[in-house]
Each structure stands twice: as C-alpha cells, then as structure tokens.
C-alpha cells in the first residue's frame with residue numbers, strides 16, 4: 001500500500017489586458033506597440049492538505065491573483081515602472097506575477113511552490129514556477 005502524502009495543487013484563473021512592445025530585432029513585428037490579453041492561471045502547491053482539507057481557500061487565491069493583476073490592467077508595460085528596461089515577454093510577465101503572489105502570501109502559508117501560466121493565444125503559453133520556503137520565495 002502506498003502511504004506517501006500527495007502533492008495537491010489549486011489553480012485559479014483571471015485575465016489581464018496589456019500593451020507592450022518588444023524592442024529587440026529577435027521579435028520582428030512585435031517590436032512595435034501591440035496589445036495582448038493574457039489568460040492567467042495561478043497554481044498553488046502543497047504537500048498534504050491543511051486542517052480544512054484544502055491547499056488554500058479558493059476565494060483567497062482568486063482575490064490575491066486579482067489584486068496582483070490590478071496594477072497591470074490596461075497598462076502599457078513599456079511605461080510601467082516594474083518593466084522599465086526589460087523585455088516584457090509572456091515569460092517575464094509570468095515571473096513578475098509569480099513573485100508578487102509569493103510576496104502576498106501569509107507568512108504561515110505552508111505551500112511548497114507556486115506557478116503562474118499565461119496563455120498569449122490558444123496555441124502559446126508560458127509559465128514561471130517559484131519554489132517556496134515558508135514565506136520566502138526563490139526564483
């Protein structure tokens with residue numbers, strides 16, 4: 001009989017509309033200013049469940065993701081202070097959201113990782129995963 005405590009994952013979704021330009025010849029026409037609607041999934045991971053039988057409360061996870069996305073909504077990332085002198089690729093946006101979520105977690109979160117995925121269009125997705133150590137994040 002297998003007795004290992006499972007790793008559980010809870011995911012919540014949201015979306016964010018942004019504009020940006022990717023100022024590197026690598027990106028061809030996307031060097032010009034263009035818009036994107038990113039469908040965001042945040043996944044929280046925990047070994048075992050808490051005393052309520054959950055990874056974390058869905059309402060709390062949904063609210064945290066929404067609050068982290070609020071400063072990005074309808075923004076031109078070329079002008080956003082957190083993306084100055086950065087290429088705001090989907091990967092970099094995922095990293096940014098993941099770090100902000102990690103910072104927003106309560107100190108006693110007991111999670112072991114979180115992951116943020118962004119769907120740029122139905123055929124392209126990127127994600128960033130952060131391993132957590134009880135309140136501290138390592139990228």
Ligand SMILES: Nc1nc2c(c(=O)[nH]1)N=C([C@H](O)[C@H](O)COP(=O)(O)OP(=O)(O)OP(=O)(O)O)CN2
Pocket residue numbers: 022027028029030036088089090091120126
């Ligand atoms: N790994 C990534 N590659 C690209 C990203 C990204 O965020 N991560 N972003 C873009 C553009 O912002 C845009 O989403 C797509 O631009 P496009 O020129 O249409 O790029 P494609 O690679 O889809 O198509 P091409 O055949 O290269 O024109 C681009 N890449």
